[in-house]
Amino acid sequence: MDCLDGSLGQFRNFKKDDFEADWIKVAECRFGQVYQVKLKVWRVKCALKSFDTALYPNSIYRRIIDEASDIAKVKFKFVASVYGLCSDASAVVMEYMSNGSLNNLLASHTLMWPKKFQMIHETSMGMNFLHSMTPPLLHLNFKTSNILLDDHLHVKVSDFGLIHCEEGMSKKLFMENLTARGNISYIPPETFTQCPDRPGTTFDVYSFGIVIWEILTQQKPYAGCSMTTVLLQVSNGKRPCVELIPDQKPRECDQMISIMTQCWDQDQMKRPHFSDIVKKTEALSEVLKIPGPIQCDKNDYQHDKNSILFLLSKKDFGSFKESVRKEHVSSQFSGKKSLL
Ligand code: ATP
Ligand code: MG
Numbered sequence: 001m002d003c004l005d006g007s008l009g010q011f012r013n014f015k016k017d018d019f020e021a022d023w024i025k026v027a028e029c030r031f032g033q034v035y036q037v038k039l040k041v042w043r044v045k046c047a048l049k050s051f052d053t054a055l056y057p058n059s060i061y062r063r064i065i066d067e068a069s070d071i072a073k074v075k076f077k078f079v080a081s082v083y084g085l086c087s088d089a090s091a092v093v094m095e096y097m098s099n100g101s102l103n104n105l106l107a108s109h110t111l112m113w114p115k116k117f118q119m120i121h122e123t124s125m126g127m128n129f130l131h132s133m134t135p136p137l138l139h140l141n142f143k144t145s146n147i148l149l150d151d152h153l154h155v156k157v158s159d160f161g162l163i164h165c166e167e168g169m170s171k172k173l174f175m176e177n178l179t180a181r182g183n184i185s186y187i188p189p190e191t192f193t194q195c196p197d198r199p200g201t202t203f204d205v206y207s208f209g210i211v212i213w214e215i216l217t218q219q220k221p222y223a224g225c226s227m228t229t230v231l232l233q234v235s236n237g238k239r240p241c242v243e244l245i246p247d248q249k250p251r252e253c254d255q256m257i258s259i260m261t262q263c264w265d266q267d268q269m270k271r272p273h274f275s276d277i278v279k280k281t282e283a284l285s286e287v288l289k290i291p292g293p294i295q296c297d298k299n300d301y302q303h304d305k306n307s308i309l310f311l312l313s314k315k316d317f318g319s320f321k322e323s324v325r326k327e328h329v330s331s332q333f334s335g336k337k338s339l340l
Contacts, residue, residue, distance in 0.1 A: 013087060020039075020040055037093075082095075101147060101148055111218065131204070206264050209239075213245075
């Protein structure tokens with residue numbers, strides 16, 4: 001490490017040797033790997049996201065390196081912190097998020113409505129923060145695998161600012177970079193056209209609309225469709241099926257659906273700004289807030305008392321839902337039975 005004084009708050013250039021030898025591989029992706037590592041000196045866990053440099057166009061990789069120090073300056077409760085680079089591992093070193101990505105959580109657990117609304121709101125706060133910078137920091141790679149979860153299942157937006165569409169860069173290269181990451185569902189229709197405009201904040205707002213749908217339905221958008229089909233359908237104004245949102249939903253869900261459909265409007269000028277979205281998601285998540293802690297002796301829950309009722313493994317959900325309904329709903333959710 002270049003210097004050991006100060007805190008992790010500063011941008012640093014780490015060496016492989018600064019970490020304990022046992023690197024735990026958390027994920028293997030097309031463009032690299034993510035490891036859980038431990039800093040020898042401070043004994044903290046970090047995530048090390050390595051880039052397979054052979055798979056990156058040189059200009060894009062260089063840009064990641066050049067911009068990492070700026071990205072590391074971004075500190076906010078709902079944004080994952082970047083600590084620095086580890087150049088000899090071609091990696092970015094960032095905050096370790098113990099509960100992985102929202103993408104994985106949505107597939108493995110059934111979330112209850114208050115937790116869904118809270119996650120949507122926290123995500124919109126993270127995005128609002130990035131867009132409120134001058135100039136706005138565009139994410140352009142916003143998806144449920146880039147929404148990470150801390151020890152208490154609170155949300156942090158990650159991997160922002162790593163994708164760019166620079167002046168002179170062809171839209172084709174930009175699109176290739178996104179589709180190779182499996183991002184087709186999150187790309188707004190205007191990106192598919194010949195229009196010369198570079199993406200702006202409305203790009204991320206569109207992606208947020210798709211993220212809301214995924215959280216509300218706990219399904220993958222356009223499942224089973226080829227990339228070409230998605231591209232054609234989305235260009236013609238089609239979107240993920242709203243009917244897949246469960247019927248048993250709180251009244252407030254209609255307002256959340258309205259935000260979602262505004263976010264993915266075909267006309268990018270009609271999409272709202274995060275500064276407005278965040279006020280609405282705040283109000284909605286406040287309405288559904290659970291009043292006070294709920295005790296429960298099930299094994300399969302997270303330790304945060306506020307998460308107990310919100311998160312159950314799918315296998316246990318059916319039976320536990322019934323017991324929760326009988327034991328707690330009347331006392332804790334008077335007038336809100338539709339929450340479950
Ligand atoms: P992209 O490179 O476009 O962001 P991706 O998000 O699918 O693609 P990665 O960013 O490499 O791929 O992340 C893969 C997985 O690694 C995530 O789904 C998550 O489970 C895990 N992961 C990523 N970053 C962290 C982190 N900081 N802490 C803990 N786990 C992480
Ligand atoms: Mg990622």
